[in-house]
Amino acid sequence: xxxxxxxxxxxxxxxxxxVIIAWQLLALRGLPDYLLSPxxxxxxxxxxxxxxxxxxxxGTSLMRALPGFFIGSAAGIAxxxxxxxxRRFDQTVSPSVFxxxxxxxxxxxxxxxxxxxxxxxxxxxxxxxxxxxxxxxNAYYGARATRSxxxxxxxxxxxxxxxxxxxxxxxxxxxxxxxxxxxxxALSFIVMFATEMINSRSGLGHLIQAAEASLRFxxxxxxxxxxxxxxxxxxYLLRLARGRVLxxxxxxx
Amino acid sequence: MKYLRPALLILVVLAMWELxxxxxxxxxxxxxxxxxxxxxxxxxxxxxxxxxxxxxxLYRALGGFALAAVVGVALGMVMGRSAFVAGLLDPxxxxxxxxxxxxxxxxxxxxxGIGSLSKxxxxxxxxxxxxxxxxxxxxxxVNRVLLWSGQNMGASRAQILRRIVVxxxxxxxxxxxxxxxPVAMxxxxxxxxxxxxxxxGYLVIYALSSLKTDQMLAVVxxxxxxxxxxxxxxxxxxxxxxxxxxxxxxxx
Numbered sequence: 001x002x003x004x005x006x007x008x009x010x011x012x013x014x015x016x017x018x019v020i021i022a023w024q025l026l027a028l029r030g031l032p033d034y035l036l037s038p039x040x041x042x043x044x045x046x047x048x049x050x051x052x053x054x055x056x057x058x059g060t061s062l063m064r065a066l067p068g069f070f071i072g073s074a075a076g077i078a079x080x081x082x083x084x085x086x087r088r089f090d091q092t093v094s095p096s097v098f099x100x101x102x103x104x105x106x107x108x109x110x111x112x113x114x115x116x117x118x119x120x121x122x123x124x125x126x127x128x129x130x131x132x133x134x135x136x137x138n139a140y141y142g143a144r145a146t147r148s149x150x151x152x153x154x155x156x157x158x159x160x161x162x163x164x165x166x167x168x169x170x171x172x173x174x175x176x177x178x179x180x181x182x183x184x185x186a187l188s189f190i191v192m193f194a195t196e197m198i199n200s201r202s203g204l205g206h207l208i209q210a211a212e213a214s215l216r217f218x219x220x221x222x223x224x225x226x227x228x229x230x231x232x233x234x235x236y237l238l239r240l241a242r243g244r245v246l247x248x249x250x251x252x253x
Numbered sequence: 254m255k256y257l258r259p260a261l262l263i264l265v266v267l268a269m270w271e272l273x274x275x276x277x278x279x280x281x282x283x284x285x286x287x288x289x290x291x292x293x294x295x296x297x298x299x300x301x302x303x304x305x306x307x308x309x310x311l312y313r314a315l316g317g318f319a320l321a322a323v324v325g326v327a328l329g330m331v332m333g334r335s336a337f338v339a340g341l342l343d344p345x346x347x348x349x350x351x352x353x354x355x356x357x358x359x360x361x362x363x364x365x366g367i368g369s370l371s372k373x374x375x376x377x378x379x380x381x382x383x384x385x386x387x388x389x390x391x392x393x394x395v396n397r398v399l400l401w402s403g404q405n406m407g408a409s410r411a412q413i414l415r416r417i418v419v420x421x422x423x424x425x426x427x428x429x430x431x432x433x434x435p436v437a438m439x440x441x442x443x444x445x446x447x448x449x450x451x452x453x454g455y456l457v458i459y460a461l462s463s464l465k466t467d468q469m470l471a472v473v474x475x476x477x478x479x480x481x482x483x484x485x486x487x488x489x490x491x492x493x494x495x496x497x498x499x500x501x502x503x504x505x
Contacts, residue, residue, distance in 0.1 A: 015341045016348075034363035088258075095259035102484035103477040104439040106446070107454075110461040110469055114283055182351075190353040194443045197358075198458075204356075209447075212359035220359055228352040235351035 036221050044218040045225045058226055061203040064120055065192035068127025073184050075128070076135030077177055083136075084143025085169060097136055105130045106194055113199065123195040130191045131184040138180025142173025175249055178242045185238055189231045204230075285467035293471035303456075307475060310441050310452040313369050314483075317376025318437040324377075325384030325433075326426055332385070333392020334418065346385055354378050358444060372444040379440050380433035387432070391425025392418055424498050427491040434487055438480045453479075 020038050027037030036044070048054045079097075083090040108129065112122040146169050154164045196205025204223050211219035267287065273279060274286040297303030332339040358375050365371035395418050403413045445454025453476050460469035492500060 013344075015345060032363075034360060092258045092262055095256075096262055099481070100477070102435045102438070102480040104435065104442050104480055106439055106443055107457060107473045107476045109446075110457055111466075111473065113461070114466060186351050186353070189351075190355055190439075193353050193355050194447075197355075197447045198443075208356060208359050212362070224356045224360070227356045228349075231352045232348070 033215075034217050036217060040218075041221045041225060045222050048219075048222040048226075054222065054226060057202060057204050057207045057223070058230065061192055061196065061205065061227075062230070064123045064195070064203065065127060065188045068124040068192070069131050069185055069188040071124070072128030072131030072188070073135045073181055076132040076180070076184070077139045079132075080136040080139025080177075080180075081143050081165075081170070081173065084140045084146075084173070085165060090140075094140065097133070101133055101137070105133070106191060109195055109198065118199060123192070123200075126195060127188050127191045130187050134183040134187065135177065135180040138176045138183075139173055142176030143169050145176070146172045174246060178238070178246065182235065182238055185234050186231065189227065189234065193227060282464060282466045285470060289467040290470045290474070293465075293468045294474055297468075297471050297475055303475070306451060306453050306456050307479065309369075310445065310454065310476075311479065313372050313445075313452065314376060314437040314441040316369075317373040317440070318380050318434060320373070320377045321380035321384055321433060321437075322430060325381045325429070326388050328381075329385045329388025329426075329429075330392050330414075330418070330422070332389040333395075333422065334414070339389065339393070342385075343389070346382060350382055350386070354382075355440070355443065358447065362448065367448060372441060372449075375444060376437050376440045379436050383432040383436065384426070384429040387425045387429030388422060391422030395421040423495045427487070427495060431484070431487055431491070434483055435480060438476070438483065442476060 024038050027035075027040070031037065079093065083094050083097075105126065109122070109126050112126050116122040116125060150168050150172065151164060154168050159167065192203070193205040196203040197209045200206040204227050208220055208223040208227075211217070211223060270284065271287050274281070274284040297307075328342065332342055354375065357378070358371070361371040361374050365374050399417050399421065400413060403417050408416065441452065442454040442457070445452035446458050449455040453472055456472045457469055457476075460466070460472060488500065
């Protein structure tokens with residue numbers, strides 16, 4: 001994109017600011033109970049930051065989302081790379097993965113609850129299952145898209161199969177793998193939230209559900225703001241890691 | 254030969270399942286036999302009740318998806334063709350992209366009521382993101398030479414939009430739609446599991462709480478097949494409309 005013009009620069013912050021100001025002005029005229037004004041939300045959020053409850057719930061949620069994300073992504077990357085380099089493995093595994101890709105994985109939650117109990121294990125595993133697919137597909141494409149000329153050059157210079165995989169295939173697949181990780185991370189938060197809303201006694205999803213049931217609108221917004229910040233922060237950290245690992249690559253547009 | 258190995262994998266998994274069901278090591282509730290699941294599935298498929306619930310879920314998912322497709326493509330197109338609008342909206346979409354919109358559901362229930370509308374609204378919101386972002390990229394990165402040629406030959410702005418920009422962005426639009434469609438299915442099932450009295454998601458929870466695991470699995474299979482069928486239908490439509498660009502052969 002061409003350098004952003006001045007009006008576009010103003011627009012960047014302008015729209016968000018305009019929405020918030022309009023919202024606040026509407027609140028002055030009186031909103032229904034379930035819509036808090038931005039100032040009220042900010043006040044409730046900072047009050048909640050002082051209490052321990054919020055940290056406990058956020059911690060519980062993260063202890064579900066992150067292990068699920070790591071397990072699912074690690075498996076997805078490993079299988080995806082393997083399918084990308086081995087034709088036999090590709091033919092065996094890939095069709096099943098692509099076939100089940102459009103299936104909403106969350107429907108397996110009740111089954112997982114029966115098998116692994118209603119505790120954290122079933123939640124972590126369902127998050128891992130959801131995270132597996134985007135990372136698998138991206139690692140697979142990344143590995144497949146390795147330029148043959150690079151592989152040939154490495155072969156020519158006497159590299160072994162292991163060397164080629166480690167020094168050629170993996171680096172050339174990394175940008176795609178990071179794209180997959182980004183989708184997975186967002187997905188892990190969504191699935192975490194869903195499992196907690198459906199069945200849980202702790203975590204941010206439970207907090208928002210309990211707040212709704214008891215008409216504690218303040219708590220509802222606190223939970224909402226917390227999950228938004230966590231989601232944004234996770235994405236930011238991932239982009240930071242991507243920038244470090246892929247320093248040799250041009251930044252993503 | 255091409256289908257032998259994947260089919261073998263699926264058969265092995267199914268055989269292991271049936272073995273686990275018949276071994277008696279686990280409770281029948283944990284591994285219902287395939288025969289029972291099949292019977293329940295047939296009842297779901299051919300009974301009025303099952304079809305009703307599937308229809309409810311389907312119209313919610315497709316309603317939200319269609320709304321997001323119309324609004325998302327329009328927004329993405331405008332963003333792609335106007336730097337000002339892009340500067341206005343892009344920070345908003347990329348800033349809130351990683352935030353789980355599902356967290357808004359309780360508020361949506363208060364605003365739109367407990368019926369279909371709150372679910373459709375959430376599906377709309379979740380589907381909007383991939384469609385807008387992909388359409389925006391497609392409309393922005395139109396080959397400049399094509400635009401210049403069009404202008405040179407005296408095409409009007411409307412003609413350029415219709416004959417150059419839309420066809421150039423079409424593969425991107427369909428890529429966005431293809432990401433959004435499973436999202437619509439996920440969200441409709443989740444919202445129905447959380448709060449609903451009808452739909453397939455509700456049926457899953459209902460079967461689970463009455464410990465009819467065979468029925469629950471039948472519904473899970475129905476949801477999976479529905480998701481798969483919708484994806485196939487979208488690919489067919491895409492290949493018909495965007496016939497000049499082949500979809501990646503592995504990913505069909």
